[in-house]
Amino acid sequence: MQIAFIGLGNMGAPMAINLVKAGHSVKAFDLSQDAVAKVVAEGGQAAASAQAAVQGAEAVVTMLPASQHVEGLFLGRDGQPGLLASIAKGALVIDSSTIAAATSQKVAKAAEAAGIAFIDAPVSGGTGGAIAGTLTFMVGGSNADLERARPLLEKMGANIFHAGSVGAGQTAKICNNMLLGILMAGTSEAIALGVANGLDPKVLSEIMRRSSGGNWALEKYNPFPGVHENAPASKGYTGGFGTDLMLKDLGLAQENAMAVKAATPLGGLARAIYAAHSIAGHGGEDFSSVIKMLQKQG
Ligand code: NAD
Numbered sequence: 001m002q003i004a005f006i007g008l009g010n011m012g013a014p015m016a017i018n019l020v021k022a023g024h025s026v027k028a029f030d031l032s033q034d035a036v037a038k039v040v041a042e043g044g045q046a047a048a049s050a051q052a053a054v055q056g057a058e059a060v061v062t063m064l065p066a067s068q069h070v071e072g073l074f075l076g077r078d079g080q081p082g083l084l085a086s087i088a089k090g091a092l093v094i095d096s097s098t099i100a101a102a103t104s105q106k107v108a109k110a111a112e113a114a115g116i117a118f119i120d121a122p123v124s125g126g127t128g129g130a131i132a133g134t135l136t137f138m139v140g141g142s143n144a145d146l147e148r149a150r151p152l153l154e155k156m157g158a159n160i161f162h163a164g165s166v167g168a169g170q171t172a173k174i175c176n177n178m179l180l181g182i183l184m185a186g187t188s189e190a191i192a193l194g195v196a197n198g199l200d201p202k203v204l205s206e207i208m209r210r211s212s213g214g215n216w217a218l219e220k221y222n223p224f225p226g227v228h229e230n231a232p233a234s235k236g237y238t239g240g241f242g243t244d245l246m247l248k249d250l251g252l253a254q255e256n257a258m259a260v261k262a263a264t265p266l267g268g269l270a271r272a273i274y275a276a277h278s279i280a281g282h283g284g285e286d287f288s289s290v291i292k293m294l295q296k297q298g
Pocket of ligand 1: 009029035063064066073123126242
């Protein structure tokens with residue numbers, strides 16, 4: 001299949017590479033040349049612009065940071081035409097970015113008017129899952145559009161869930177990430193407490209992993225350096241899921257909670273914790289660096 005892939009960051013690049021490895025022809029575009037080069041090195045083709053990437057594409061996959069990037073790309077910004085004008089009628093757009101459900105619905109409506117199918121398909125599983133092709137996809141859209149997307153999603157992920165109509169994938173994703181943000185802050189707090197009492201972080205983490213406090217952070221993404229060799233914490237908190245991206249997701253969860261009058265006290269507190277961590281200069285680090293806020297430094 002001829003695929004355009006736009007947004008080749010920590011997640012997008014390995015996802016695009018898995019489509020190349022599955023035998024698809026992938027035209028890759030990112031604002032960063034270095035990001036494009038990673039996909040080209042694995043057999044993708046470089047596109048000079050998003051418009052060039054979608055020429056002849058039967059499917060367009062996007063993996064961008066936030067709502068404003070997705071809306072600006074597809075619907076246009078600063079008087080520039082949106083990408084929908086350049087995508088062939090009948091093509092399928094799969095947006096895997098984590099954004100507001102309302103933005104997914106707005107873009108889907110404009111896509112439908114242009115004869116283009118659209119699904120929201122945000123993911124969970126981190127950069128490790130993106131590289132291994134074991135992501136979980138949470139899809140919002142029609143059954144028919146999901147079935148069209150499924151052969152591609154299967155090359156990038158191991159679990160594909162149909163959450164409901166367009167936007168429902170995003171709603172599932174912000175519920176998940178609100179829980180993840182809370183779990184990572186809580187896990188960091190528990191490890192910091194143990195270390196302050198002289199416990200070995202590896203031993204304590206293993207005890208909690210095998211006990212009633214066990215969770216994904218303790219399984220795969222320990223926030224303490226050196227516990228998990230491949231976790232961002234052991235690589236100077238680089239290459240994972242940025243604090244500012246987690247902050248964005250916790251903000252989306254709070255906006256949604258206000259709209260439906262849901263009580264999310266821990267989600268609200270987690271947002272405040274990551275916001276304070278971000279303004280202390282850690283916005284670009286992996287979100288597990290939140291442990292620094294809870295530990296005595298130096
Ligand atoms: P990232 O910041 O590493 O990558 C985003 C990429 O998009 C960058 O390379 C940037 O240059 C590019 N970009 C921005 N605007 C663009 C435009 N107009 N045209 C082309 N390229 C553009 O982010 P990421 O970690 O890959 O995350 C991407 C999305 O996936 C976010 O919505 C994030 O919340 C979500 N997500 C991330 C993870 C993770 O573990 N990193 C996990 C699940 C979901």
